Amino acid sequence: MVIKQIKVGLDNFSYVIYCPIEEKAAIVDPGYDASKALEFISSKNLELEYIIITHYHSDHSSDCQRIKESLPLSKIVASESDGAKLGIDVDITVSDGNRLQLGDICLDFLLTPGHTPGGICIIVDNEAVLTGDTLFIGDCGRTDLSGGNLAQMFSTLHEKIMSLADHLIVYPGHNYGSQPFDTLGKQKPNFMLYFKDVMHLIRKLLCVIIFLKT
Numbered sequence: 001m002v003i004k005q006i007k008v009g010l011d012n013f014s015y016v017i018y019c020p021i022e023e024k025a026a027i028v029d030p031g032y033d034a035s036k037a038l039e040f041i042s043s044k045n046l047e048l049e050y051i052i053i054t055h056y057h058s059d060h061s062s063d064c065q066r067i068k069e070s071l072p073l074s075k076i077v078a079s080e081s082d083g084a085k086l087g088i089d090v091d092i093t094v095s096d097g098n099r100l101q102l103g104d105i106c107l108d109f110l111l112t113p114g115h116t117p118g119g120i121c122i123i124v125d126n127e128a129v130l131t132g133d134t135l136f137i138g139d140c141g142r143t144d145l146s147g148g149n150l151a152q153m154f155s156t157l158h159e160k161i162m163s164l165a166d167h168l169i170v171y172p173g174h175n176y177g178s179q180p181f182d183t184l185g186k187q188k189p190n191f192m193l194y195f196k197d198v199m200h201l202i203r204k205l206l207c208v209i210i211f212l213k214t
């Protein structure tokens with residue numbers, strides 16, 4: 001299992017996952033410009049099998065259509081609700097517990113609403129998790145943008161992300177942290193993951209506001 005992390009634009013991360021044995025590749029979140037990802041795939045003589053979109057925001061999905069037009073045998077993969085907002089036909093709809101095979105590699109999907117209603121995370125061969133804008137290094141995704149929902153983000157973090165194995169390497173959708181990736185075990189203590197529920201967070205924020213006003 002090999003994952004290539006590629007910087008796109010100012011701070012987006014795009015990924016190529018590939019199986020060197022079967023020579024198959026997937027692009028995760030091409031962003032505004034998939035040129036570097038496509039160059040990498042062609043330099044390794046790989047066949048692009050999947051274009052996976054973690055969520056519909058344009059900084060992650062814009063170049064999807066151009067790739068599909070140039071490589072029509074590749075299949076676009078997204079969740080049902082976010083896929084419907086891409087403006088292009090989705091070939092494979094995924095949700096919780098679905099698995100796709102990429103050569104010898106297993107891709108397991110988690111539906112992780114919060115940043116958008118149909119955001120997905122991808123577990124790669126039980127070694128890494130690509131988290132899109134659900135989890136960054138040191139933070140979680142915003143919930144105040146189009147489609148965001150704070151309550152859903154908390155339940156995603158607590159019920160799904162926290163229960164994943166510590167050894168997984170987190171590969172986020174943006175380069176917002178002090179390092180480009182990290183183990184999930186080291187990221188779990190982040191304060192955003194500690195709050196047990198939304199009311200707990202609100203009470204904490206109220207305490208801080210009252211403290212600052214007095």
Ligand SMILES: [Zn+2]
Nearest residue numbers: 055057115133
């Ligand atoms: Zn986003």
